[in-house]
Amino acid sequence: RSSDLSAVTPAQLASEDPFYRDLGAKLAVGMPLRDIATSDSILLTEVPAPSDEKAMRSIRRLQEIGVGVVADAAQLAERPVDNAVALVAAKAATSAAVPDCAARVAVVFDGTETTEMVKAALAMDPVMALIRVAPGVSRLHASRRLFTDVLAAGSSVPVIHHIQFTDADVKDDVVIQSGSQVGGLLCDGLGDGVLIEHPTAELDYLRRTSFGLLQGSRMRNTKTEYVSCPSCGRTLFDLQEVTAAISERTGHLPGVAIAVMGCIVNGPGEMADADFGYVGGAPGKIDLYVGKEVVKRGIDNDTACDELIQLIKDHGRWVDKEEEEEAVAA
Structure with missing residues (x-):
């Protein structure tokens, strides 16, 4: 390696x-x-x-x-x-x-x-x-x-x-x-x-x-990989804010690739290599993908991150964050 x-x-x-x-x-x-x-x-x-x-x-x-x-x-x-x-x-x-x-x-x-x-x-x-x-x-x-x-x-x-x-x-x-x-x-x-x-x-x-x-460089995988569109006038949510929120909760999953796309126009094509996708489907609504396949449509923005995490769990790709030093020492 x-x-x-x-x-x-x-x-x-x-x-x-x-x-x-x-x-x-x-x-x-x-x-x-x-x-x-x-x-x-x-x-x-x-x-x-x-x-x-x-x-x-x-x-x-x-x-x-x-x-x-x-x-x-x-x-x-x-x-x-x-x-x-x-x-x-x-x-x-x-x-x-x-x-x-x-x-x-x-x-x-x-x-x-x-x-x-x-x-x-x-x-x-x-x-x-x-x-x-x-x-x-x-x-x-x-x-x-x-x-x-x-x-x-x-x-x-x-x-x-x-x-x-x-x-x-x-x-x-x-x-x-x-x-x-x-x-x-x-x-x-x-x-x-x-x-x-x-x-x-x-x-x-x-x-x-x-x-x-x-x-x-595809040489060593040590963290979750994120794929995101550059954002444009079609973007249906705050891309940077949502990506940061998803990263905060899922950044400990090496080997998992998550795509965050602002809309469905180019999103599905741009996220072709991702394991899971979070895509703006309509104002205030999110579609979730597994690979190239949409599995959930029209999820409220407020619950979409939770739904994404549950989707990762359902497909056996989730692990809990490791305990901090104090917990290990105990």
Whole structure:
């Protein structure tokens, strides 16, 4: 399956419980547990000092639940982290010293390597490869060229797209640039995961954006999928308000696709891939669909969301939301 990686700082590691939540882990009696949308690995932007007990404890706890830890090889040599994955630059891969604490090696490509450099780096049998393009290099073109070299070398190494942003990039930039630069590559089968890094954006936001990109590329399903029309003069209800209300109550159903359409003119055609449909049939009235088939007509707006949920239950696609930490701990 595809992978999500998160770049984390020592300060984030040291915060413990808030950090685990941002990483998508569940908590039970203060201990992290993996969930369907927990990051698979973390990239340490800086290896914590051995004296940073909280940060080091977070690393150990994550490793215990199967979350990988990746860090720069030179930093690991100075501050060892047992069973970490040592990250080395592809151009220096053949001469890089792998620290004794490292369980495996990962290589990072910047898009300027020659075919010979790519082959030499892959000869190290890395557990993964990161594409982190150099400034001024086209990610799209460099990535396609790199995948050509990887395939020519006969390698099946998982390749992670590492996208780095700056403080000047707002949240909308993160979503738009990630989707435009990496989404097309993933849809073409070029890549096995995503790592989105931003110096000030919330870790939870970056993780959810990564998983959203993977789901949009049909690589990993971690949440309910929604299909909606763009709205027009024929729309028979407040599309954004209704979609938000439906999402609030049904957003915990990975593998389920729900279409919310403003009218019946184009709605049934646009929602062809959805499992369930919520379509404006007349002023104040909603029609409900299962696949392409309408199963209920003329439902009042006020009760339509409840009827949709019951429809999902009737077809065996409903699960209750999981209990919060306090309930699990009890």
